[in-house]
Amino acid sequence: MFDVIYDTVKAFSQIRFGPWQGLGNVLLVGEGNLSFAKSLFRHPTAHITHMTATVFEKGRNLSDKTVQNANFLRKCGAFVLYGIDATKLEESLKPQKFDTIIFQFPNVNSRDAKYGRNPNYVMIRKFLRNAAAYLEPSGKVLISVVDSPYYEGVFQFDEAAEFAGYETPECYPFDPYCFFEYSHTNTTDDDSAIEDYRKFLTWVFKLKQ
Ligand SMILES: C[S@@+](CC[C@H](N)C(=O)[O-])C[C@H]1O[C@@H](n2cnc3c(N)ncnc32)[C@H](O)[C@@H]1O
Numbered sequence: 001m002f003d004v005i006y007d008t009v010k011a012f013s014q015i016r017f018g019p020w021q022g023l024g025n026v027l028l029v030g031e032g033n034l035s036f037a038k039s040l041f042r043h044p045t046a047h048i049t050h051m052t053a054t055v056f057e058k059g060r061n062l063s064d065k066t067v068q069n070a071n072f073l074r075k076c077g078a079f080v081l082y083g084i085d086a087t088k089l090e091e092s093l094k095p096q097k098f099d100t101i102i103f104q105f106p107n108v109n110s111r112d113a114k115y116g117r118n119p120n121y122v123m124i125r126k127f128l129r130n131a132a133a134y135l136e137p138s139g140k141v142l143i144s145v146v147d148s149p150y151y152e153g154v155f156q157f158d159e160a161a162e163f164a165g166y167e168t169p170e171c172y173p174f175d176p177y178c179f180f181e182y183s184h185t186n187t188t189d190d191d192s193a194i195e196d197y198r199k200f201l202t203w204v205f206k207l208k209q
Pocket residue numbers: 029030031032033036055056057084085086087103104105106107108109123183184185186187
């Protein structure tokens with residue numbers, strides 16, 4: 001009887017909160033204005049034990065909002081680092097393992113092909129490969145993107161997972177409005193391109209055992 005109740009509650013919570021549960025020791029990369037990192041601290045199911053929140057841009061290029069959010073995060077005990085390239089983590093982070101590594105709406109500031117490929121295709125593969133070295137064996141990488149054939153073609157997540165040593169990823173609907181005060185920003189300005197879209201996905205990557 002209790003098993004049935006437990007399984008029902010678990011299934012309901014999986015549908016409602018998807019992978020945003022029990023995140024443990026978290027690394028965030030490409031955080032833009034750090035508002036998603038901040039929102040996770042208030043998220044009811046995130047259960048963060050420690051957070052390292054990182055921004056690609058260097059300290060001198062940050063908006064006032066980013067600095068305010070960084071101050072909030074530091075008061076909560078998080079490490080906040082600037083100028084961190086998600087494809088070269090070893091240049092800035094000492095060897096360590098995280099339970100969850102998060103990259104929300106990855107996007108490089110370029111449309112110029114790299115090795116004949118879309119630069120986002122190249123970046124996400126390098127990131128996944130790099131993240132694998134920083135992930136607990138039972139940990140997960142979460143990547144949220146717009147749910148559209150265009151982005152599916154750009155990222156090709158199934159193939160990227162195979163390339164970087166992960167199982168075939170699962171995906172869940174992502175609702176930005178479930179994250180209190182999360183204000184997504186573009187790579188090049190403080191506007192939000194996701195306001196033009198209605199559907200988003202979070203892809204969940206687990207290492208091959
Ligand atoms: C569309 S913005 C999303 C920002 C933020 N994650 C959010 O959800 O609001 C894409 C972000 O990816 C970052 N980015 C691009 N290339 C990166 C790289 N190699 N390493 C880390 N971040 C990168 C950009 O600086 C930018 O902040």
